[in-house]
Amino acid sequence: xxxxxxxxxxxxxxxxxxxxxxxxxxxxxxxxxxxxxxxxxxxxxxxxxxxxxxxxxxxxxxxxxxxxxxxxxxxxxxxxxxxxxxxxxxxxxxxxxxxxxxxxxxxxxxxxxxxxxxxxxxxxxxxxxxxxxxxxxxxxxxxxxxxxxxxxxxxxxxxxxxxxxxxxxxxxxxxxxxxxxxxxxxxxxxxxxxxxxxxxxxxxxxxxxxxxxxxxxxxxxxxxxxxxxxxxxxxxxxxxxxxxxxxxxxxxxxxxxxxxxxxxxxxxxxxxxxxxxxxxxxxxxxxxxxxxxxxxxxxxxxxxxxxxxxxxxxxxxxxxxxxxxxxxxxxxxxxxxxxxxxxxxxxxxxxxxxxxxxxxxxxxxxxxxxxxxxxxxxxxxxxxxxxxxxxxxxxxxxxxxxxxxxxxxxxxxxxxxxxxxxxxxxxxxxxxxxxxxxxxxxxxxxxxxxxxxxxxxxxxxxxxxxxxxxxxxxxxxxxxxxxxxxxxxxxxxxxxxxxxxxxxxxxxxxxxxxxxxxxxxxxxxxxxxxxxxxxxxxxxxxxxxxxxxxxxxxxxxxxxxxxxxxxxxxxxxxxxxxxxxxxxxxxxx
Amino acid sequence: xxxxxxxxxxxxxxxxxxxxxxxxxxxxxxxxxxxxxxxxxxxxxxxxxxxxxxxxxxxxxxxxxxxxxxxxxxxxxxxxxxxxxxxxxxxxxxxxxxxxxxxxxxxxxxxxxxxxxxxxxxxxxxxxxxxxxxxxxxxxxxxxxxxxxxxxxxxxxxxxxxxxxxxxxxxxxxxxxxxxxxxxxxxxxxxxxxxxxxxxxxxxxxxxxxxxxxxxxxxxxxxxxxxxxxxxxxxxxxxxxxxxxxxxxxxxxxxxxxxxxxxxxxxxxxxxxxxxxxxx
Numbered sequence: 001x002x003x004x005x006x007x008x009x010x011x012x013x014x015x016x017x018x019x020x021x022x023x024x025x026x027x028x029x030x031x032x033x034x035x036x037x038x039x040x041x042x043x044x045x046x047x048x049x050x051x052x053x054x055x056x057x058x059x060x061x062x063x064x065x066x067x068x069x070x071x072x073x074x075x076x077x078x079x080x081x082x083x084x085x086x087x088x089x090x091x092x093x094x095x096x097x098x099x100x101x102x103x104x105x106x107x108x109x110x111x112x113x114x115x116x117x118x119x120x121x122x123x124x125x126x127x128x129x130x131x132x133x134x135x136x137x138x139x140x141x142x143x144x145x146x147x148x149x150x151x152x153x154x155x156x157x158x159x160x161x162x163x164x165x166x167x168x169x170x171x172x173x174x175x176x177x178x179x180x181x182x183x184x185x186x187x188x189x190x191x192x193x194x195x196x197x198x199x200x201x202x203x204x205x206x207x208x209x210x211x212x213x214x215x216x217x218x219x220x221x222x223x224x225x226x227x228x229x230x231x232x233x234x235x236x237x238x239x240x241x242x243x244x245x246x247x248x249x250x251x252x253x254x255x256x257x258x259x260x261x262x263x264x265x266x267x268x269x270x271x272x273x274x275x276x277x278x279x280x281x282x283x284x285x286x287x288x289x290x291x292x293x294x295x296x297x298x299x300x301x302x303x304x305x306x307x308x309x310x311x312x313x314x315x316x317x318x319x320x321x322x323x324x325x326x327x328x329x330x331x332x333x334x335x336x337x338x339x340x341x342x343x344x345x346x347x348x349x350x351x352x353x354x355x356x357x358x359x360x361x362x363x364x365x366x367x368x369x370x371x372x373x374x375x376x377x378x379x380x381x382x383x384x385x386x387x388x389x390x391x392x393x394x395x396x397x398x399x400x401x402x403x404x405x406x407x408x409x410x411x412x413x414x415x416x417x418x419x420x421x422x423x424x425x426x427x428x429x430x431x432x433x434x435x436x437x438x439x440x441x442x443x444x445x446x447x448x449x450x451x452x453x454x455x456x457x458x459x460x461x462x463x464x465x466x467x468x469x470x471x472x473x474x475x476x477x478x479x480x481x482x483x484x485x486x487x488x489x490x491x492x493x494x495x496x497x498x499x500x501x502x503x504x505x506x507x508x509x510x511x512x513x514x515x516x517x518x519x520x521x522x523x524x525x526x527x528x529x530x531x532x533x534x535x536x537x538x539x540x541x542x543x544x545x546x547x548x549x550x551x552x553x554x555x556x557x558x559x560x561x562x563x564x565x566x567x568x569x570x571x572x573x574x575x576x577x578x579x580x581x582x583x584x585x586x587x588x589x
Numbered sequence: 590x591x592x593x594x595x596x597x598x599x600x601x602x603x604x605x606x607x608x609x610x611x612x613x614x615x616x617x618x619x620x621x622x623x624x625x626x627x628x629x630x631x632x633x634x635x636x637x638x639x640x641x642x643x644x645x646x647x648x649x650x651x652x653x654x655x656x657x658x659x660x661x662x663x664x665x666x667x668x669x670x671x672x673x674x675x676x677x678x679x680x681x682x683x684x685x686x687x688x689x690x691x692x693x694x695x696x697x698x699x700x701x702x703x704x705x706x707x708x709x710x711x712x713x714x715x716x717x718x719x720x721x722x723x724x725x726x727x728x729x730x731x732x733x734x735x736x737x738x739x740x741x742x743x744x745x746x747x748x749x750x751x752x753x754x755x756x757x758x759x760x761x762x763x764x765x766x767x768x769x770x771x772x773x774x775x776x777x778x779x780x781x782x783x784x785x786x787x788x789x790x791x792x793x794x795x796x797x798x799x800x801x802x803x804x805x806x807x808x809x810x811x812x813x814x815x816x817x818x819x820x821x822x823x824x825x826x827x828x829x830x831x832x833x834x835x836x837x838x839x840x841x842x843x844x845x846x847x848x849x850x851x852x853x854x855x856x857x858x859x860x861x862x863x864x865x866x867x868x869x
Contacts, residue, residue, distance in 0.1 A: 104851075108858050111626065115809050116854045119847045122802055126847075130840045239798055295673060 007173055014261065015166045022158035029276075031154035035226050037268045038161035042168040043219045043241075044248040044260025049175060049212035052254035054205050055188025056106075060117030062241035063101070064094040064213040066124055068220030069228075069236040073136050076148065080141075083149045087221045094217035095210050102209045106202055109191070121237040128233040137230045149225040157226040164222055165261075168215045172257035175211065179446050179455070184208055186432050186443040188255075193430035196392060198418035198447035198495050251297050253304020262305050267294070340372035340546055345499055345530050346391070346422075351400035353383075353390055353554075360386040361397070361554045368499065373521070373531045375545030375562070377538060379575060382551040384534045385427060388501050391532075392424045393417045405498065419447055423497030427504045427534075429484045431476035437487055438463065438472035444494035462494040463487075466520060482513040489520065499530040506540050518544055538566065538575075550574070598831045606827020607724035608785050611731055612800065613807035613819040615778035618734070621814030622751040622771035625674070630779050631801030635794060637662060637780025638787040645787075652722055655784025659777040666776030670769045723785035730781060731820055734774070738816070747771060751814070779804075802843075806850045812860025821861060825849070 018038065025031055047061045071090035075081040081089075105116050128134070141148035151157060175181045183204045186194035191201050224231050235241075252263030271290050278289060301308035346368040353361040360383045368374050376384050389395040391402060393414040402410045409417055414424075423444075432440050441459035442452075449455040463469050466486040476484060485505055492500055505521065506514050521544060525531050535541045541548065541562065548565040550557040552574040558565050565571055612634055619627045637658045644654030738744035749757040750767035758764050790796070807826050811818025826846055833845030853860065 104855050108854060111813065112809070112854060112858050115626075115805055116851065118802065118805060119850055123844060123847050126841060126844050130838065299673070 004177065007177075011166070011169050011173060011257075014169070015162065018162045018165070019159075022155055022162060025158075028154050031158055032227070033269055033272045035154070035157045035161045036272070037264050038158070038165040039219050039223050039226070040244060040248050040268050041261045041264035042161070042165045042215060043245050044252070044264055045165075045168040045172050045257060046212045046215040046219065047245045048249055048254055048257070048260055049172065049215075050205075050208045051212075052249065052256070052259070053175060053181060053188070054184040054208040055255075056205055056208070057111075057114040058117045058212075059114050059242060060120045060122075061212070061216055061245060062237055062239075063117075063121040063124055064097065064216035065220035065223070065241055066121060066233075066236035067094045067097055068217030069224040069231045070128065070133070070136070071217075072221040073138055073224055073231045074133075076138060076141075077136060082147050083221060083225060084147070087218055090217045090221050091214045094213045098210045098213035099206070102206050106205050106209075121242075125233040125237040128237070133231075133233070135230055135232050138225065149222075157222075160222055161226060164215070164218055167218075169257055169261070171211065171215065175208075176257065177452060179450060179452065180204065180207055182435075182439065182443055182446060182452070182455075185255075185435060185439075189432035189434055190430050192394065192414075193426070193432065194443065195394075195414040196418060196424050196426075196430075197444045197491060198415050199443065200413065200415040247294060250304060251294070253306035253308075256306055259304050259306045266305075341370045343370040344368070345370045345405060346532075347401075347403040348391070349401050349403075351387075351390060351402065352398045353386055353395060354398055359554050361390065364400070364551070364554070364556050366549050366556060366559055368530060368532055371525060371528060371530055372546045373525055373533065373544055375541035375548045376532060376534045376551065377536075377541060377548060378551035378557070380536075381553075383554040384551055385503060386554075387551065388424060388503055388532075388534065392422055392501055418495055418497075421496070421498035422501070423492040423495050423499070424501040425485070425488045425492055425503055425505060427507065429481075429488050431484065431487070433476050435475075436472065437468065437474050437476065437479070440476065440487060441491045441494050444491040447495040459490075459494050462490040465493065465523075466490045467516075481508045482510075482516060485509065485513075485517060486520065489524070493524065493529075497529060499532065500524065502531060502533040504534050504536060506535060506537070514540060542566070595835075598835060599828065601720075602828035602831030603824060604720040604724045604827070605831065606824035607727040608782055608823075609803055609807055609826050610820040610823025611727035611785070612779045612782035613804045613811070613823040614731055614734060614816050615775040615782065616804045617808045617811065617814055617816050617819035618771050618778070619775035620808065621816065622747060623674075623768050626805075627772075627775065628801065630775070630804055631797030631799075633662065633666075633776045634779045634783035634786070634800055635792075635797045637783030638790075638792045638796065640780065641784035641787045642792055651784065651788045652726060655723075655726065655781050655787070658780040658784045662780035663773040663777040666773035667769045669776070670772040674768070674772065719789040723788055726785055727782065730778065734778065734816070743770070803846065806846055809850065810853050810860060812862040815860065815862040818860055818862030 018034075021034055022031070025034060043065065046064075047058065050061070051057045068087070068090045071093050072083045072086040075086040075089065076083060101117070101120055105113060108116055138148075138150070141150055145151065146156075149160070175184070183194065183199045186197065186199055187201045187204050194204075195201055220236060224236070228235060247267055248263035249260045250263070251267055252261060253259035270293060274289050297305070303311075344367045348367070349365050351361055351364045352359075364383075364387065366374075376387065378384050386395065390397050393409075393412050393416065396411060400410070401408055404417070404420060404422055407420070409420065409422075412420075432443065435443070438456065438459055441462050442455045445455040445458035445462070449458055460469070460472065463472055466489055468483060468486055468490060471479065471483060471487075476487065479487065489500075489502075489505070502521065506517055509517060518540065521531060521533065533541070533544065545562055547560060548562050549559045550565060550568075550571050557574055558568045558571050560568075612630070616627060616630045619625065619630070637655075640658045640661070641651050641654040644657060645651050649657065736744075738748060746757070746762045747767050747770060749760065750762055750764045751771075754764045757767075786800075803826055804823075807822035808814075808819045809822070810825055811820070811822035826849075829845050829849050830842055833842050837845065
């Protein structure tokens with residue numbers, strides 16, 4: 001990631017270059033193309049905030065473009081209100097619309113969200129037709145043209161559009177480098193892991209949606225005054241608006257502010273040039289050529305031009321990178337804390353959970369005491385992971401209550417539980433693959449830190465505590481299983497939890513790896529954090545746990561000190577079958 | 590009197606819905622197998638309408654013509670898949686899926702404009718008769734697809750590739766070939782639906798936009814990727830469109846459809862026939 005100063009300089013350079021072009025160009029037609037490049041780049045950037053950063057692909061973003069256009073023009077027509085103020089009102093309306101649309105629509109995930117967004121502009125299109133606004137022309141205001149955004153000098157529109165582009169670039173950059181930006185990327189990469197790390201995914205998406213609606217409305221308003229002069233439902237709510245937005249964004253690359261800029265700088269002039277050359281001689285052929293050019297680019301650089309170039313540059317740099325090495329734990333820095341206290345930290349009472357036709361948990365009750373290591377064991381399908389999912393809020397129990405630190409937390413979202421001090425890791429490690437190791441951990445650190453610098457410090461500290469300090473800049477794809485598990489633990493610790501739920505942290509580790517992980521978990525407890533750990537193999541848990549909770553077919557089978565539990569005939573039967581009962585007396589391993 | 594009027598609206602809705610159902614199962618087939626939302630489906634339908642028109646000019650009855658669009662469009666779909674889509678699909682990566690969709694979106698744009706100035710209707714058949722024949726034909730084609738999917742080895746392989754591409758490939762199923770088959774069949778079905786539609790609907794290049802949206806709605810109503818779902822979804826849309834006329838002016842006909850669409854999405858996002866997988 002380029003340093004802060006460099007990115008701001010690059011934005012300044014782009015704006016300066018745009019300014020020079022606006023001043024140097026002479027022909028009216030060239031100015032028009034320049035204005036279009038600026039406006040489509042800004043529209044692509046607006047779409048990129050919700051669809052690129054947050055990963056919520058919106059096929060209906062022209063709804064805000066259209067609102068911007070209609071509100072501004074109708075205010076001029078009905079109230080003779082200047083578009084300079086009208087634009088502000090249009091933005092307010094667009095933001096309100098984003099809230100009203102987002103509130104129900106973000107209940108849908110992935111492609112369902114995208115498809116639902118398709119409907120909104122189509123509804124607006126029909127309603128505008130019906131209201132009799134099939135064609136609204138901007139009335140000429142001869143007295144005060146500048147006050148009504150009716151410039152005769154095309155350069156003025158260049159500058160206006162450039163201003164919109166510059167503001168959208170600054171907004172995008174601010175989002176990229178803020179807490180919200182990191183959270184959005186986390187939600188995009190793995191929504192559930194983000195939730196478990198304290199990110200309220202719904203709120204993050206809503207914030208991104210509102211922030212992307214506002215610039216889209218401004219672009220719509222300016223587009224009408226600079227290019228169209230007449231607003232029709234088809235022109236502003238139609239599919240052409242969204243397809244042009246998608247074209248500039250996908251050609252350039254999404255998830256970065258440079259993508260839509262590059263895409264617009266290439267595709268808009270190409271389409272205009274085609275229109276005025278081959279399109280003149282063979283009407284319609286420009287569409288075919290444009291489509292073919294688009295396909296060639298997408299086949300050659302499916303991830304977008306920006307990412308393609310960046311990948312090539314990085315591949316060269318990586319050839320010089322250092323090879324992987326073994327994990328060694330740093331020396332202990334905390335004095336071991338005392339043994340478990342008798343304070344109850346987590347209280348689970350009579351929890352039931354059924355899936356269709358399967359009773360996953362029945363009547364489960366137990367306590368977790370402060371600073372203990374409680375092992376949860378049971379055969380496959382015993383309900384261990386379901387129990388964790390209920391405890392950290394991924395699943396709502398059908399019945400029963402969960403109290404954490406004296407507060408009833410049943411029904412809270414995972415992010416809310418995480419902020420209250422309940423962290424978790426996953427059976428299959430859930431990373432944010434396109435975030436570096438440090439950034440992965442930073443997502444957790446944002447629970448306690450607002451500022452990016454502070455989060456980076458917390459994350460760096462958490463990484464060195466698990467011995468991954470020198471892997472901070474690596475990406476999860478290049479990590480060993482042990483390193484991944486340690487990274488997930490560090491991410492969890494960065495949320496400053498009071499209790500951590502570890503779901504099979506030893507799975508897939510070598511013998512050495514198991515030793516490292518067990519030492520690590522002991523250290524976590526020594527640091528004052530309570531641990532609940534699911535494990536398949538009893539042997540490892542016997543070395544680690546203060547107490548064991550045995551689940552079988554969703555029921556609590558036994559609970560108590562490890563030595564006691566392993567001698568319990570019921571447990572031996574559940575684990576090993578009746579025949580082993582005959583050999584009682586030896587601990588079952 | 591009121592009952593008779595209502596029955597008329599329901600009948601009209603169902604007749605229209607039958608053709609919507611046929612075009613929607615093409616889209617559902619492609620999504621179900623390839624996990625790609627084919628935004629160009631409406632354009633292929635429009636091309637199917639034109640081909641039927643050209644057949645009609647040559648003296649072929651439009652209903653037969655609609656059937657005859659199937660072979661060329663199957664080949665066209667297969668070529669488009671092999672030449673373009675296979676290079677960007679296959680992974681679960683959403684960016685790549687987006688690319689495939691972007692390629693699909695503008696494909697027929699230029700071809701569309703080549704006919705931009707013409708608009709006409711096909712068929713000397715009376716309106717209602719035309720709709721009835723089209724409806725019957727749509728049912729036959731949908732049933733044929735259903736038999737293919739459930740009773741033949743190729744159909745079973747196709748469904749296996751849709752359910753779990755990786756597991757299917759371990760069973761010796763060529764998933765790429767299945768994608769080609771699904772895309773070809775999906776395009777052929779929508780082209781045939783276009784041909785049937787052409788017997789009573791004006792053909793113009795811009796029809797694509799109106800119908801692609803209805804197809805999406807039908808597919809989502811039924812449950813993404815579910816073929817019986819898409820069929821029922823198509824019928825429901827025809828009905829809703831028709832019944833909306835009882836309450837709202839003609840221009841607002843499609844608002845009823847969108848309201849039903851949004852309601853279903855909020856209340857039952859997996860659609861009427863979809864199953865929701867629970868993975869935590």
